[in-house]
Structure formats: C-alpha cells, structure tokens
Amino acid sequence: MLITGSNGFLGQKLIDLLSKNLNYEVFAISMNKNDNPNVANYHFQQLDLMNSDLLNTYLSEVKPNYIIHTAAITSVEGCEADKVLSEKMNVEVAKQLADYCKQTNGFLVQLSTDFVFDGQNGPYKEDDSTNPLSEYGKSKLRSEQVIHNSGCEYAILRTILVYGINANPNRSNLVLWAKEKLSKNEPIKVVKDQWRMQRLLMI
Template sequence: MKKILVTGSNGLLGQKITEKVLAEGRVNLVATSKGGNRYPVKEGYVYAEMDILDPSQVSEVIEKYRPDAIIHTAAMTNVDTCEANKELCHQLNVNAVNTLLSVCEEKNIQLIHLSTDFVFDGADGPYKEEDAVNPVSYYGESKVLAEELIKNSKANWTILRTILVYGISNDMSRSNIVLWAKGALEKASPINVVNDQWRMPTLAEDLAEACLLAVEKNANGIYHISGKDYMSIADLVRKVADYWKLDHSFINEVSSASLNQTAKRPVKTGFVLDKAIKDLGYNPHSFGEGLVILEQQMKR
C-alpha cells in the first residue's frame, strides 16, 4: 500500500480523506496540520504537527515518514482575506508550495496539489483543463502562481482544481455555503444571495475520492474535479431551502456588485469533467445526493 502525507488534515477536505482512509484502507495515512489533531478518531493513522510555513519542519516530517505521495490541501482560501492580506496569502499559497516541491523533487514524491476554479475569469465557463487562466482576484492569482511553479518543476505532480466545496467537518469550525444557508434560514434570518454567479458545487467526499484516485493511478497533469450540476448561487440556496423545507421568503436575491466585496469573483465557472471521469474513474454525486449525505451525517 502506498503511504500518503496530507497537509491541512484538520480542514474539511483533510478530514474527509482521513475518514475515507479509515473506512476503506487503500493507503497508509500520515495526517499533518498546524497545531494539534482535531479529528476525533486518533487510531489507524499517524498524526504529526507540521506548519507548512516552516521549511525545516516540513523537511523533517517528510524525511521521517517518507511518503510516496503528498496531498496538499492546506491553503488560504478566504477570497476577501487573500485580497486584504496579499503577503500572507502569497506565503501560504505560493511559498509553501515551493517548499513542498523542493522536497518532492529531491525524494521523488508525487505531489497532489489542490487548486481552484478561481484561476479563470468566469467569462466563458464551464472550463476544460487546457483553457487559458486569467484570475480576477489575488486568491486566484496566488493559485495560478503555485500552478506555474508546479508545472515548471521536475516533480511528479498532479493538480486537482475544484469548485465551492461543501460538507460537514467534525468540529464545524468553518462553514460553507450549504451549511450557512441552512443555518440562516432555520433561524428565519434574511440572507443576501447573488443571482449572477454560476458554479458546480463539490461534495467534500467526492473531492477526497479524487485525491485518492490520483494517488492510486499515479495521475499526472491537471484534472477538473467538481460536482456534476451547474447552477447559480441563488439556485443552490433555493435547493437547500427546498430540501430542508425552509422558507424561501428570507432569500434576498442580489447582484454581485451590490455586496461590495473586497475581491472580485468570476461570473460563470463550472468544469468539463470528461478527463477526470475517463482517466481517474471519477464519478461525483449530484447536488441532491450530496444533500442527502449531509443530512445523514447530521443525524450521527
């Protein structure tokens, strides 16, 4: 069995990879994150503290565990925070990748890097892997810079771009659009929802599966990984309201411009998934199926 090291294992995707490995075996797991382990189950894998901004610690941990592949999920992903704090964004999303790349090159480790639909400007989605990037935010720009470093490296690499990931993590420390909408509407709180942006939301379990498939198949190159349903953000929130039988009247549809957000967002992203389906055997859930899975997890 291959040994994988996951960065950012306390995050939503990191936790879903841990969950999958514990349920299915498939690989040996070394989970790493800054600070202590927040995943409730502590057996069946190794946990090591690793700050991706500390090159000597990164080197030390990778040298100790010698993984076959690194799944790099740690990143600064809040688009407005990235715009407001470009220096920290660059450190986390670009410099940290450079650190990992140098170790991967030296030790012949496969790097699976998570990227985003925000590398595109949103003028012409859904996008294929080879379409030209043109980010409209610093977050998108930092991800393009990281992709360029990876593509120009001598490492064995895979880039998985994804869109609007949703799901439930164990400590619920960070929300996502589905949980945010459900939570607000259950409290009968009015919410402003944009009706002029289109996405293909991705179930965290599907993205975790794609990460493991990329390791197992030793995939190389860029792959687009998302859900299969294309919808506006307003449609997404209405589907959440419908599923949990919540009142639509609290959904206030607005234009992106009216929100005055720090960072600009692409209008229409979405992905053509053919390459991932063909090469990896990727088979995502529909958005409706994703909501059923979330509901089952909430009952645990």
C-alpha cells in the same frame, strides 16, 4: 501518504477515507491541534508548513511517497489583505513540497481552484486560458506553475464549492450556512449574478 491541512473539511474527509485503507500508512499535518474526532489508524503532527526548516525535517523523517496538499489560505479577502502571507502559504509551501517530490520520485496532488479563471467564458476545460482576478486566484495559479516547473509527478485538482457535513461545529460552508439560516427563518443575502459548477463527492 501525507495529507496537509488535515483539519480542514477536505483534509478530514480524506483522513476518514484513507485511514480505513490498510494499503496506506497515513500521516496528517495541520497548523493547529487535531480536531478530527477520528484519531485511529493515522499519525498526526501539529506543524507550521510555512516553517521551511521544520517541514524539511518532517518530510525527511516521514518520507511520504504521496502528498495530498489541501492546506492553503482560501479566504479571498484574507489573500487580498496580506499578499505576502498568501504568497508564502499558497505558493512557497507548494514549491517546497514539489521540490521534495521531484527529489524523491514522490507524487504530489495539489488542490487548486476555479478562481484561476476570470469567469467570463465558463464552464471551463482544464486547458482553457487562465486569468485570475483576485490575489487568491493569482496565488493558486502561481502554485500550479511552480509545481509544473519543478518537474515532479503531480496532479492538480481545481475544486469548486467544496461542502458537506463537518464534524467540527465551528467550521461552516455554504450549504451548512444556508441550512442554518433557513432553519431560523432568516433571510439569505447572496449574489444573484454568479453561476457555479458543482460536483457531489460522497465519502
């Protein structure tokens, strides 16, 4: 089993969970050096997913049966600022992984987002019409489409507000940010006209 974006919050949680299961040989890749305190029972490789030749070589060596693709540019502002980079990371990499799975009968799990919807008629069901407003949402919808069109076996998870305790003190999320503000008696400035669905995941 291969997990991309293994330095991210979800990637680290998946590593921690799956590395305890002896039924899987777990491989992890990230663009930066491994910053997960857990270094046992899995294989880590620092690798730029956007280098298609390196990625192809790695896939041919590891030969994963399952890929959980969590790596992405998730910054809404970052995707707007660099649409070319957003397309390359969020769409082209997903297509390459989907093509690999199609060729090898592998299974791809793609992490997507609720940003594929426009927020006008939620809460949404998985078969509701999409209408992304931001480049981030558009790139994630295109990634869903290229995976579907590849003909590989896949599952797409549209996540909403993934958060929890992270071992890396330099990485934050909405809950940790709010907790820090409250502990310092600092005001919290956030939008007040949004409703977001939540699911609690305990790992």
